[in-house]
Amino acid sequence: MLVDTGSCERSAHVCHHKRSEDGCADCKVRLISVCSVLALPELEELEALSQHLALDKGQALFAQGQAATSVFNVIEGSLRLTRLLPDGRRQVMGFALPGDFLGLALQERHSVSAEALGPVKTCRFGRQDFAAVVAAKPHLLASLHERAGYELTLAQDQMLLLGRRTAEEKVATFLLSLRDRFARTGHTSVTVELPMGRQDMADYLGLTMETVSRMLTRLDRAHAILLVPGGVRLLDPARLERLASN
Amino acid sequence: MLVDTGSCERSAHVCHHKRSEDGCADCKVRLISVCSVLALPELEELEALSQHLALDKGQALFAQGQAATSVFNVIEGSLRLTRLLPDGRRQVMGFALPGDFLGLALQERHSVSAEALGPVKTCRFGRQDFAAVVAAKPHLLASLHERAGYELTLAQDQMLLLGRRTAEEKVATFLLSLRDRFARTGHTSVTVELPMGRQDMADYLGLTMETVSRMLTRLDRAHAILLVPGGVRLLDPARLERLASN
DNA sequence: CGGCAGCGTTGCGTTGGATCAATGCACGCG
DNA sequence: CGCGTGCATTGATCCAACGCAACGCTGCCG
Numbered sequence: 001m002l003v004d005t006g007s008c009e010r011s012a013h014v015c016h017h018k019r020s021e022d023g024c025a026d027c028k029v030r031l032i033s034v035c036s037v038l039a040l041p042e043l044e045e046l047e048a049l050s051q052h053l054a055l056d057k058g059q060a061l062f063a064q065g066q067a068a069t070s071v072f073n074v075i076e077g078s079l080r081l082t083r084l085l086p087d088g089r090r091q092v093m094g095f096a097l098p099g100d101f102l103g104l105a106l107q108e109r110h111s112v113s114a115e116a117l118g119p120v121k122t123c124r125f126g127r128q129d130f131a132a133v134v135a136a137k138p139h140l141l142a143s144l145h146e147r148a149g150y151e152l153t154l155a156q157d158q159m160l161l162l163g164r165r166t167a168e169e170k171v172a173t174f175l176l177s178l179r180d181r182f183a184r185t186g187h188t189s190v191t192v193e194l195p196m197g198r199q200d201m202a203d204y205l206g207l208t209m210e211t212v213s214r215m216l217t218r219l220d221r222a223h224a225i226l227l228v229p230g231g232v233r234l235l236d237p238a239r240l241e242r243l244a245s246n
Numbered sequence: 247m248l249v250d251t252g253s254c255e256r257s258a259h260v261c262h263h264k265r266s267e268d269g270c271a272d273c274k275v276r277l278i279s280v281c282s283v284l285a286l287p288e289l290e291e292l293e294a295l296s297q298h299l300a301l302d303k304g305q306a307l308f309a310q311g312q313a314a315t316s317v318f319n320v321i322e323g324s325l326r327l328t329r330l331l332p333d334g335r336r337q338v339m340g341f342a343l344p345g346d347f348l349g350l351a352l353q354e355r356h357s358v359s360a361e362a363l364g365p366v367k368t369c370r371f372g373r374q375d376f377a378a379v380v381a382a383k384p385h386l387l388a389s390l391h392e393r394a395g396y397e398l399t400l401a402q403d404q405m406l407l408l409g410r411r412t413a414e415e416k417v418a419t420f421l422l423s424l425r426d427r428f429a430r431t432g433h434t435s436v437t438v439e440l441p442m443g444r445q446d447m448a449d450y451l452g453l454t455m456e457t458v459s460r461m462l463t464r465l466d467r468a469h470a471i472l473l474v475p476g477g478v479r480l481l482d483p484a485r486l487e488r489l490a491s492n
Numbered sequence: 493c494g495g496c497a498g499c500g501t502t503g504c505g506t507t508g509g510a511t512c513a514a515t516g517c518a519c520g521c522g
Numbered sequence: 523c524g525c526g527t528g529c530a531t532t533g534a535t536c537c538a539a540c541g542c543a544a545c546g547c548t549g550c551c552g
């Protein structure tokens with residue numbers, strides 16, 4: 001049931017109770033994941049079906065079009081969800097952060113590819129197994145459905161952004177939304193970590209890498225943000241909000 | 247339970263059995279709507295909670311941000327689903343056709359506005375009533391969830407289109423996808439009806455009205471399509487497919 | 493230590509689609 | 523019928539973002 005026994009090497013402090021740390025009861029993302037709606041006995045039932053799965057930077061969790069044999073809870077790290085056009089143009093559909101569930105829709109095939117942006121830990125379930133549990137627990141289905149509804153409004157936000165916003169607005173909106181998402185997982189900070197590269201941001205925002213870079217330096221020179229290695233410090237969130245304008 | 251007693255005036259032939267035509271058993275979209283998963287007794291239960299509601303061209307069914315008191319099945323006609331930016335920029339998130347369900351996510355507030363593109367007939371349910379029925383019928387929830395998953399992949403298609411496709415590709419893709427959607431409701435034809443205006447298409451595709459018009463005339467002059475009043479005849483679908491390229 | 497590989501930034505010319513401005517065209521109405 | 527109103531088309535110009543190429547930085551490895 002547990003994979004990645006090397007997981008403790010990577011964390012900053014030593015593990016004193018490895019056994020229980022892998023259980024759902026101690027799961028770091030339990031309270032923000034779909035599992036939050038489950039009572040303890042149900043949790044144990046699900047735990048019996050779960051496996052931990054770790055990925056390194058760049059590794060794919062699954063690919064677009066592939067039969068969906070598994071679904072996943074993201075425990076740690078972040079992933080890029082992409083679609084590819086035959087000629088190589090790419091659209092990043094979103095980024096999955098800890099607490100997110102991959103395979104919400106329980107569909108037969110994955111509609112996107114998922115690749116690790118850095119070291120990632122996930123909790124894996126067989127799709128059929130998971131679907132059977134869901135079928136037996138309407139409140140879990142309701143929770144999935146609620147998340148799907150939320151995803152749908154996020155997708156709508158993104159369509160509005162892609163269709164009707166300028167490059168500068170896109171970048172400002174992106175930084176703010178990333179800050180807000182990190183805030184929901186507990187990390188409240190003026191410095192927003194950017195686990196993805198410029199090209200990923202560009203493909204998410206419907207821009208080129210160069211334009212993203214230019215907009216970031218423009219915001220930096222305007223003292224709205226401060227570019228720091230691996231992230232951005234939001235110096236003037238109010239100005240960003242004004243740029244994002246809604 | 248029945249509204250719009252004038253409905254027969256608009257249809258081509260005379261009604262012989264008005265009573266039953268308003269019932270779910272004779273509903274034109276039952277087999278393609280969420281109701282298709284319901285058995286007859288369940289259908290009657292739902293029917294008791296339903297009202298028919300008709301709209302004229304331009305009328306709003308609900309507005310973005312409004313508390314969602316009702317959810318709807320579209321029976322006839324089509325609607326435009328939009329989001330507005332404070333400065334007036336608009337993004338059309340989609341078009342609802344007969345058989346579509348509005349309010350899938352059962353959320354507290356509507357995330358978009360819905361406006362009739364022409365005469366529309368809907369089947370209305372109180373959201374709370376409907377939610378109660380759903381809570382009691384897991385297979386109905388599963389059906390809603392499946393539709394939500396489908397909507398999510400449509401939204402992803404649209405994000406890819408908005409972010410990474412050229413104007414010509416956008417228009418070609420739009421015409422083909424509209425043809426396919428009409429095909430699913432039974433209307434198979436080389437001539438695709440365009441119930442929306444140029445501005446609506448533009449706001450759906452992230453373009454201006456002028457660009458949409460130019461691309462349509464370009465395709466027309468290339469003999470890929472033929473512009474006809476109120477629609478488009480697809481003369482060379484293969485060429486369009488090539489332009490849409492996936 | 494030097495070289496080189498992988499990002500990110502910057503400058504500069506190009507361009508696809510936006511913008512502005514007529515004009516066309518179908519309709520409903522006095 | 524002639525006029526007005528609302529949409530669609532077309533043409534002329536503009537500009538935001540793209541594409542390309544050079545350059546910079548950082549970390550890795552021989």
